[in-house]
Amino acid sequence: MKTRLIDISVPIRNKMAHWPGDSPPRIRKRSDMETGDSHTVSVVSMGLHAGTHIDSPSHFIRDGKHIDEMPVEATVGPARVVGISDPEAIKPDELKRHRIQRGERILFKTRNSDHCWKAEGFVKDFVYISNEGARYLVGRGVQTIGIDYLSVGSFKKDGAETHRILLKAGIWLIEGLDLSRIRPRKYNLICLPLLFSGAEAAPARAILRLSRP
């Protein structure tokens, strides 16, 4: 059996696209061999929602679970990449065609993967999950949802409400994936957030494993 591993995380770097108003990643060298120090040490500051990251319920739900309470099974195991053709939003009509099952981990590949990550700055008109789409996914009983830009919810409309609907149902959200090299089908997902105590989110590295007989 041949196994392929594909990285679907985005690199964390200075000047990367970030949510307006959030603290962007700042990576600097406190000591640097290039300038005569004996060794190199970097310091980073960033919002926890920069790049590829996981949102926990406490991001929008009072008394919701924090990121360090996430069961690792939520983001490690079989997952399905679902292609979305709607250029605006993920809505129930298109979702219905994919026969989503209880407990599934679903990663949505939208036009964001090719459109947004190659842009210079933050892209406001990214494809998001509509409120109705979020309610539909809760009704299907999905375990985990991934999206290929910085938020499951819209920048302009009711993005907060999409978050609330999904997080209140205990669904774990992976945001900031790059699925441009990924074909919709089933994979194995390996994605783990850094273990920040009591935080509402954490940066994560995400890998898809493709098994071919």
Ligand SMILES: [Zn+2]
């Ligand atoms: Zn987030």
